[in-house]
Amino acid sequence: MILITGATGTNGREIVKQLSDKGVKIRVMIRKRENAGLAHPSNIEYVIGNFDDFATLGGALAEVERAFLLSPSSAEQVTREGNFIRAAKRAGVHHVVRFSILGAEPDSPSRLIRRHGQAEQLLRDSGMAFTMLRPSYFMQNLFWHAKDIRSRGVFYSALPATCKHSHVDVRDNAAVAVAALTESGHEGKIYRITGPEALTYQEVAEILSDATGKKVDFDNSLKNYSRFLKDLGLDVNEVLELDACVAKGAGDGSAVTNTIFELTRRQPIRFAQFAGDYSQLFKEANFPRQNGIIRN
Numbered sequence: 001m002i003l004i005t006g007a008t009g010t011n012g013r014e015i016v017k018q019l020s021d022k023g024v025k026i027r028v029m030i031r032k033r034e035n036a037g038l039a040h041p042s043n044i045e046y047v048i049g050n051f052d053d054f055a056t057l058g059g060a061l062a063e064v065e066r067a068f069l070l071s072p073s074s075a076e077q078v079t080r081e082g083n084f085i086r087a088a089k090r091a092g093v094h095h096v097v098r099f100s101i102l103g104a105e106p107d108s109p110s111r112l113i114r115r116h117g118q119a120e121q122l123l124r125d126s127g128m129a130f131t132m133l134r135p136s137y138f139m140q141n142l143f144w145h146a147k148d149i150r151s152r153g154v155f156y157s158a159l160p161a162t163c164k165h166s167h168v169d170v171r172d173n174a175a176v177a178v179a180a181l182t183e184s185g186h187e188g189k190i191y192r193i194t195g196p197e198a199l200t201y202q203e204v205a206e207i208l209s210d211a212t213g214k215k216v217d218f219d220n221s222l223k224n225y226s227r228f229l230k231d232l233g234l235d236v237n238e239v240l241e242l243d244a245c246v247a248k249g250a251g252d253g254s255a256v257t258n259t260i261f262e263l264t265r266r267q268p269i270r271f272a273q274f275a276g277d278y279s280q281l282f283k284e285a286n287f288p289r290q291n292g293i294i295r296n
Helices: 010-021 033-038 054-061 077-091 111-126 139-152 170-182 201-212 222-232 236-247 259-264 271-277
Strands: 002-004 026-030 044-048 066-069 095-099 129-135 154-156 189-193 217-219
Touching (some): 010 026, 010 170, 066 077, 077 095, 077 111, 095 111, 095 170, 111 129, 111 236, 129 170, 139 154, 139 201, 139 222, 139 271, 154 201, 154 222, 170 189, 201 217, 201 271, 222 236
Parallel strands (some): 026 044, 095 129, 129 189
């Protein structure tokens, strides 16, 4: 049995979908019963479990051989994942595949990166077989900007205009996770997962413009980006802290790896394909054209 956590998030949903499409029997841990409405094919079993409630984890992990560990980013992340790792070891789980981040280190100046590094260390110290997946920035993070792209033709980031990043499509993240969960030979491996090209956000804006047929610009003003993050309900300081580390080279975000092809035998999705696949999300009939970056 394979247990999947984090199934309601962008990456987790895609992993569940791809495993289900392959006919793999899986168990999905959810916090609330109403989340079971996500999908209900015959090869998916839903179980209630909570990272904060150790007692619920034992039932979720019963008879599980492999588990996928993905928890929300929060100040409690290391404690929550520590609970899961202890419960998994007690339940006799053989292999845990953990979803991490590029540059995960326990002493990173970024709190978000540091938490991932500390959780990775807990898994290493557990003695269970592990695989660490360290993806680059997700292309699908741009979904957060869809409203602004549709209405004002702009998206935001604090990264410098010259900073390149090898954005990865979550469909490729999921394909790598599926391989690690269903095949042997991935134990003890740390996989850096990137897209096939490193792009600046200005280049991203140009590709989005081509895909939508409408002018899209990139705004890296700290004021506008901070306001955008606050409106999303994110911790502004923590995200800016992460971006500052990335801009200084943490995780070598501009590097391009061959992980996706090596594990899936298919070429990774390019940003132009992503933009084309989701172009309708980023445009609307009366989209106002802008001549430059919007600044208030």
